[in-house]
Amino acid sequence: MTARVHGGADALGPVRWDFSSNANACGPCPMALQAVQRADAAHYPDPDYTRLRRALAAFHAVDPARVLLAASASECIQRLTAWRWRAGDRRFRTPPHAYGDYAHAASAWGLERVDGPGLAQLTWLCDPGSPLGQGEAPDAVRALLDHMPRTVVLDRAYAPLRLKGDSALSPTQLDRVWQLWSPNKALGLTGVRAAYAIAPLGAHADVAELASLAASWHIGAHGEAMLMAWVTPEVQDWVAASRQTLADWAGALRALLNRHGWTCAPSDTAYGCARPPQPVDAAALRARGIKLRDATSFGLPGWWRLSAQRPEALAALDAALCEPTVLAEVDVRKGEDAQRRRGAFES
Template identity: 55%
Template structure:
């Protein structure tokens, strides 16, 4: 069995202080949570998701036919990889540091990883990136190069765009019209247990959108996911999110400062998470025993570092105390 590495709960349950997943630490969003709790689980959703497609399209200012619904962002990653392979694609390009599901899906569908964008049939971008939380330095060039390759498909994962605390997307409007955009609002809403996502097809992506819709199972979204995504574009939900970003910005500055005082080297980021290198090797199990979980980033291409989501002061204090306790135990063993 292939084991996927992710942050969040594990076999030991939900960590008391979870820095390993990038969900909005200010949530869950009260309005979206109320909508999900009010969802009617007795009936199937509309199999065409007519109202939901219209709502998401209005939120982004696109035609409803551009919306492709997905069970989750990871499900869409697998489905579009399968579609490219089915269409004769053989090669995939990934950023040097990237979410593991891109590569896992490529391997599952027999796509060979290549080093140059012009060699690829499927190309992945993510902004803010994972694990770094920055703009992709190569994004504009990748889109430009791919636009000259017949049939090349570029996907921009925007899972963390709603939680961007600084900076801006490196792709302009013209470039965005050339790429698939994947959105998974459950992170911003702090409702990652509700699975549901969607993609926006590029200007000339109608044929692939039809194929992806044909490849989807019946009712890829249940009633609760529909309720969450219907709430996503509401003005009160977006206003709540704007307030969260102000709070997260304050918390992030404090968290970086605390770790810097502990001699961690913190890398810059534009999102509600960042990567950092500790002054000595961490005992992840000892931290987990104290209710702390971090996300080690070797599987994401960044060895020797840990990704930490921004958490409130109480969690930050618990992390500092746990690090101190682990350091004392290590000194005693020496």
């Protein structure tokens, strides 16, 4: 079973300066937060979520029958994987460096990881992806869709936070895949759990089957309120305005890391991976109220994922990186091995 490793809060609770989460650091979105706070928690939601599904469908200009609601993106990943396993699929594929829940769900259901566009029956894409914040390559997407696995899921969690570039998939290609949306990241409300997927054209029966696999009332009143707020013009305007702020903060973060000798990988988002000139002591940083995301579980040992944060958080990180106690002890031979691995990644 693959381990689940996440950024954000841990056993010690939330951290003051959290660079480990990709949530929008401009958040929480005031209008969405107000909607959540006003949610009617005294009553069950509509078990069919009729109003919510219609609102999401109108927002994406699709038939409501294409909208699949989920308790969270991670829950949807588990349910989609279980659905494909039940249908007889046994092979899956993910990007080389990707969110660990894709592989965890596959491991839980006994699917085998394979490479190559024509081998997998269930394929995961993420555009832009995590941890690198880069978009899928258009040529690779085209080759994948030419072979067309039974199920392709495009995780669009970070699409609202893209700072440059466009989706690798055309509108026609998007209609051939499942699009998984989890707006709580863009809204800075990751503690509110709710998500949804837009099914491919003609997949109404699949939506109904997947809906039957969900628990009753799988989205609570607060998650429903967040998703209803997500589609409003004022919230969309706030998200759009936040992207410029995030771009400024991301530029400042990269400049700071460069001053400290870190190597920053390219990114189209306000988060990305960087490699320090020598290992850092994560526990020492955590003791100073700072958390980074170790990228080892993404297949990038020696790299860290960091997200753009407010200027006061950046100042705290700058001060911490000047402290020799945050630098870990280095084994020279291990350092040489790591250098060879890094060279292979950078090439």
